[in-house]
Amino acid sequence: MYEKYDVVIIGAGAAGMMSAIECGKRGRKTLLIDHAKKIGEKIRISGGGRCNFTNLNTSPIKYISKNPSFIISALNQYNQEDFIDLVKKYKIKYHEKKLGQLFCDNSAQEIIDMLLNECKLANVVLKIDTKVIEVSYKDKIFITRDNSKTYLSSSLIVATGGLSVPKIGASKFGYDLAKQFNLNVIDTVPALVPLTFNEKILNKCKLLAGVSANAIISLKKTLFEEGMLFTHRGLSGPSILQISSYWKEGESLNINLCPEKNIFNFLLDKRNTSPKQNINSIINSFLAKRLANIICEENQIAGNIGGLSNKNIKKLSDSINNWIVEPIGTEGYKTAEVTLGGVNTDELSSKTMMCKKHPGLFFIGEVVDITGHLGGYNFQWAWSSGFVAGQHA
Ligand SMILES: Cc1cc2nc3c(=O)[nH]c(=O)nc-3n(C[C@H](O)[C@H](O)[C@H](O)COP(=O)(O)OP(=O)(O)OC[C@H]3O[C@@H](n4cnc5c(N)ncnc54)[C@H](O)[C@@H]3O)c2cc1C
Structure with a gap:
């Protein structure tokens, strides 16, 4: 028995x-x-x-x-x-x-x-x-x-x-x-799960699917510096998985797509030293080409760096060093x-x-x-x- x-x-x-x-x-x-x-x-x-x-x-x-x-x-x-x-x-x-x-x-x-x-x-x-x-x-x-x-x-x-x-x-x-x-x-x-996003961010992710960046992702005092990946379903990669364990509904993440550079200072310097250089190719020198294109497009910025106002340089640098995104959820236990x-x-x-x-x-x-x-x-x-x-x- x-x-x-x-x-x-x-x-x-x-x-x-x-x-x-x-x-x-x-x-x-x-x-x-x-x-x-x-x-x-x-x-x-x-x-x-x-x-x-x-x-x-x-x-x-x-x-x-x-x-x-x-x-x-x-x-x-x-x-x-x-x-x-x-x-x-x-x-x-x-x-x-x-x-x-x-x-x-x-x-x-x-x-x-x-x-x-x-x-x-x-x-x-x-x-x-x-x-x-x-x-x-x-x-x-x-x-x-x-x-x-x-x-x-x-x-x-x-x-x-x-x-x-x-x-x-x-x-x-x-x-x-x-x-x-x-x-x-x-x-x-x-936890350790891909995050999901609203349609606007999702569309951007879809256009960038396959592009990766070494990013710092932070939420309040917690931050991770590891790879981040754009996918057809949103954002993934080690740094997103790590921060997902801390994220709660309604909170925004701060993403730094180029942690090694203070983009604002870098662009100001470039405007002084190389005013005729094309802004898109400057951004492309440190970010993947597709990502550089989309960031310039969404900020409606084109042409030579010499023509950029401080305000536009700030807008551009924020979307690289300080991209704020609010996830709408996670992919759940399935992944x-x-x-x-x-x-x-x-x-x-x-x-x-x-x-x-x-x-x-x-x-x-x-x-x-x-x-x-x-x-x-x-x-x-x-x-x-x-x-x-x-x-x-
Ligand atoms: C895709 C993936 C990749 C991962 N990669 C890593 C990694 O590389 N490094 C790392 O550190 N962690 C990784 N993890 C996490 C890691 O696998 C888990 O934290 C770890 O396996 C937990 O061990 P555990 O023994 O507590 O549970 P589990 O390994 O989940 O084992 C639980 C066992 O209990 C059994 N069980 C459940 N209910 C019952 C029941 N009612 N009756 C009988 N049996 C039952 C299950 O079949 C299972 O075999 C990964 C997880 C996933 C999903």
Whole structure:
């Protein structure tokens, strides 16, 4: 009738696998369950198929949470160097792409295979294509049911991830379970997601689809300097994804399309030194041609720089150094990389990831209200929180 385990883990993604490995290593009889037909789908599709598995610059300031210092303990127990050591042990080749982001040279599948092998070595029992339909708790035992079986365990780890990309297994199961156990769940919102815009901006984006710029995008005191991409659907690229995690409806973004130049001063100088130079070709010397054309067109500016008034130079420089845009929304969970919000960290011990109210119940990974910036930080949170729960479940 029943299968008995020390630990049952729901969700065999990055966090779930890491916690299973650590529980198994401690000799705990561990069951890892996932409703997906394939293991680690998010790892497989991550980083364009090469998995940006951690970041050399991992630190608490790279995370968003109601309580940003919650992550300190998990990072102290298991950090980027610890995961890099594991990757090295498996001789997986990797490289730093930029800004401390570490990617596999070959394929994300190598990370999945490494984790699966570690699970095997730790005697973890893995059940895929198995949907958990109910969890209850009686006499200090968690009772987890799937369609055909019941599993009893003294510890239960919930690692069901966030809501992004539902077609590869994302579910709200973990949030519902937290509510069932009377835990506070902070409202969830798609993050690291392309933003959408009104028709006027969208038309401009369509004309510029494929053009990229190294931009600084800022919102109040938060700013990111990374690539920005014009697409048929709006604005995308790393800097837009990063700021999307901070953006709220009604707020405007400030986009600097040429951070390395103070365009106003540069154009004033040009007007003095080369008055006969064509304004369009001046702008084109530091911005992509199509972008330069559109900026001149929308400001109705043409001809030689010598003929430009201070007012027009200011207008032109503002639309390059200080372009204000107000998004109307986001593309939502369909294309979001992560989910903001989740199980309130006030409910959990930062040292163990166990619920303060319910001994034996753990929440780890993206289902918790910890969200990393783009760049390998989200996987590092999954590894760190998984490791920590694995020492205590
Ligand atoms: C396109 C894309 C690219 C990304 N690239 C990167 C990157 O390069 N670097 C980075 O750091 N982060 C990246 N991320 C984010 C990263 O993938 C997640 O933050 C991370 O996978 C979270 O790990 P997790 O184990 O908490 O959840 P997940 O990896 O989502 O795992 C949750 C698991 O739980 C299972 N599950 C859910 N509900 C149930 C249920 N009821 N019963 C049984 N099983 C269930 C799911 O099938 C899934 O396997 C990317 C995300 C996306 C969508």
